[in-house]
Amino acid sequence: MTSLGDLAARGDLRGVRERLDELDVTEIVEIVAAELGRRGGGAAASLFRSLPKDLAIAVFEALEPPLQGDLVGRLRDETEIKVLLEGLDPDDRAELLEELPAKVTKRLLSGLSPGERSMTAALLGFPAGSVGRRMSPEVATVPETVTVGEALERVRREGDRAETIYLVPVVGEGRRLVGVVSLRRLLVTGRDVPVRDVCAEPVSVLPEDGEETAARTVRENGLIALPVVDHERRLLGVFTVDDAMRALERAESEDSARGGGTEPLRRPYLSAGVLRVVRSRIGWLLGLVVGATLTVTVLDSFEDALEQVVALALFVPLLIGTAGNAGAQAATTVVRAITTDDLRLRDLGRVVGRELATGFLLGAGLAVVGFGPAWWFVGLDIAVVLALTVVAICMLATGTGAAVPLVARAAGVDPAVVSAPFITTFVDATGLIIYFTTATLLLGL
The missing domain is CATH 1.10.357.20 (SLC41 divalent cation transporters, integral membrane domain)
Structure with a gap:
């Protein structure tokens, strides 16, 4: 049977669409990753261009950052690349741009909307390997002066743009972190109760701290998200549990590889x-x-x-x-x-x-x-x-x-x-x- 990559390389869009109907996102991701590992990787780009827009974005988000970088290098349509980058969260976008040459990164950043460009550039300004590069700056926060009811309304308004709302930072004047409160706590508490009465003492890290250290803090404390603050305790973002687990998995893979006398591939074996x-x-x-x-x-x-x-x-x-x-x-x-x-x-x-x-x-x-x-x-x-x-x-x-x-x-x-x-x-x-x-x-x- 002709492979999906071969069909895309031949320009057989009808054959590609028929085959796509039989596959889910995970299977398509595996095929694209394998095609990127072949010499030239041209079939991967052709296959990706054949995907419907929503499916293409889902597949791109599911790829490992090194593979995303490989794919971006093979796509020629700047508009297409811009759509993919705009669809990523700022921390995921920063991780992808780390994989690209500096000139390419600068060009792609200039094509983003001002807000997304500002957030991404701020993350890239932190040291490589730091939690500052992996945090999400899009956070739903509540002031310490509001009630639980007002806090819930604020979370509803800001929830769409926040990466997580299950742990809500509570901030004081100047966006200084004073506590955290879980969404569950807000939902089971009376609406007239002041938020400061139900928030907990926060565990936080500095943006210069290593991502592996921050990830262990998340795991050891059983956190959903870890606030990242500057030296004056101003809230900069949150480091979510899924990013923490990914950082730990990456660190363990590197230790395992180096313990066996090899450098980590940082990508699936068949795509290398x-x-x-x-x-x-x-x-x-x-x-x-x-x-x-x-x-x-x-x-x-x-x-x-x-x-x-x-x-x-x-x-x-x-x-x-x-x-x-x-x-x-x-x-x-x-x-x-x-x-x-x-x-x-x-x-x-x-x-x-x-x-x-x-x-x-x-x-x-x-x-x-x-x-x-x-x-x-x-x-x-x-x-x-x-x-x-x-x-x-x-x-x-x-x-x-x-x-x-x-x-x-x-x-x-x-x-x-x-x-x-x-x-x-x-x-x-x-x-x-x-x-x-x-x-x-x-x-x-």
């Missing part, structure tokens, strides 16, 4: 071209290859010992694998605890101490299990060397895996970037040094 996938991996592989030369250097330094006791070489892969896995386990645990704010640099001593004890017990357990078979195959002397080495490298690996992420976080570096891959490379080399040094001392090499 082969060259993009290669670029996301090649840098890490080159870095790890350079790091692996340490292992080669260590082996070369102990060449004489290997020549005298060839059996030592049999256990090098086992020790390297054990050290790398133990370090990766510790690093993954600590990075996760850092992400959830369970650990900070001040906890370094306690964490390293716990992981050293954990490494000792893990190493002792592995040594007990492996001592008998090693004695049977290679003799008592080498079995003792292996047992002592396993205990030592497990302690080294878990201690390193605990310390490096905490130090990296304190230095302003993403802990996931320096966790598992680099820790594995480090403990591989140092583990071999411990192994051959132990063998040299106990075997008299």
